[in-house]
Amino acid sequence: MTDPTTDPFAEGCAWIEGEYVPIHEARIPILDTGFVRSDLTYDVVGVWQGRFFRLEDHLDRLLAGCQRIRLIPPRSREEIRAIMIETVRRSGLRDAYVEVVVTRGVPGQGERDPRKLSARLYAYAIPYVWIVRPELQERGTDVIVARDTRRIPPGSVDPTVKNFHWGDLVRGLFEAYDRDSLLPILPDGDGLVTEGPGFNVFALVDGVLRTPARGVLHGITRKTAIEIAEESGVEMRVEDLPVGSLYRATEIFLTSTAGGVIPVAHLDGAPVGTGAPGPVTSKIRDRYWELHTDPRLSEAVDYDS
Numbered sequence: 435m436t437d438p439t440t441d442p443f444a445e446g447c448a449w450i451e452g453e454y455v456p457i458h459e460a461r462i463p464i465l466d467t468g469f470v471r472s473d474l475t476y477d478v479v480g481v482w483q484g485r486f487f488r489l490e491d492h493l494d495r496l497l498a499g500c501q502r503i504r505l506i507p508p509r510s511r512e513e514i515r516a517i518m519i520e521t522v523r524r525s526g527l528r529d530a531y532v533e534v535v536v537t538r539g540v541p542g543q544g545e546r547d548p549r550k551l552s553a554r555l556y557a558y559a560i561p562y563v564w565i566v567r568p569e570l571q572e573r574g575t576d577v578i579v580a581r582d583t584r585r586i587p588p589g590s591v592d593p594t595v596k597n598f599h600w601g602d603l604v605r606g607l608f609e610a611y612d613r614d615s616l617l618p619i620l621p622d623g624d625g626l627v628t629e630g631p632g633f634n635v636f637a638l639v640d641g642v643l644r645t646p647a648r649g650v651l652h653g654i655t656r657k658t659a660i661e662i663a664e665e666s667g668v669e670m671r672v673e674d675l676p677v678g679s680l681y682r683a684t685e686i687f688l689t690s691t692a693g694g695v696i697p698v699a700h701l702d703g704a705p706v707g708t709g710a711p712g713p714v715t716s717k718i719r720d721r722y723w724e725l726h727t728d729p730r731l732s733e734a735v736d737y738d739s
């Protein structure tokens with residue numbers, strides 16, 4: 435393990451323009467269109483007990499996202515993978531949050547044509563991030579359905595391309611705080627459930643586990659939860675989920691690389707089911723963490739190399 439008092443990388447390591455630097459020394463060019471225009475895509479991978487979880491799935495999603503928004507990454511898939519692994523190795527972190535960002539790049543003076551730019555890559559590893567702390571997950575978290583904030587429509591920003599257009603998600607967070615809650619679920623303009631700041635949503639309604647089919651990021655944790663449900667004999671449907679059905683749900687949980695499978699205890703101030711994590715949620719949550727040591731889905735970082 436690294437010592438934060440002696441090792442400048444112990445709080446995290448970034449890769450910026452070909453160099454590995456301590457996280458607090460990492461800088462990006464202020465004119466990068468990723469910063470000034472949110473013109474980018476990114477991905478976040480979890481490292482748990484020294485192992486990357488579903489790294490290949492995250493790379494697939496990152497590269498598919500680049501293609502959809504016409505970004506040509508400046509490095510190959512193999513190089514990006516190696517850079518991500520190296521940020522973790524240098525940090526020494528066993529439980530890490532590893533982000534990789536591909537931006538459109540830095541324009542020449544006065545240049546406004548995105549086709550003329552060369553994409554840039556950034557990557558970093560920092561200590562693992564929890565949307566909801568594990569202690570609170572044991573009891574279940576509190577959420578609201580946002581009333582004043584809708585998710586940005588897919589015809590404006592494609593939610594399957596992981597992005598920094600968080601204006602609606604942050605606005606929803608403030609709405610949750612104003613209503614004495616912790617997290618918002620955002621509806622779309624047709625009254626369907628979408629997602630929230632950094633997570634997908636699942637609800638057990640009439641004994642069937644459901645998660646929205648469209649208008650959402652195809653989360654890797656979502657994918658894992660769907661697979662676990664199917665393997666465990668839980669009836670699972672990926673389909674439109676009207677907001678109204680959430681109020682009939684006996685269990686609700688959120689999924690994210692930043693925190694895993696997160697039980698919801700209260701919706702708009704009222705208990706969901708018994709007001710504690712339900713059996714389907716707990717089973718999927720336990721299995722999710724077990725899979726982090728499964729060599730089919732995880733790969734070890736060689737910290738000694």
Ligand SMILES: Cc1ncc(COP(=O)(O)O)c(C=O)c1O
Nearest residue numbers: 632633634651653654655690691
């Ligand atoms: C908007 C949004 N939805 C869903 C998710 C969950 O995706 P994953 O499980 O791949 O972390 C994220 C992750 O950051 C997100 O930003």
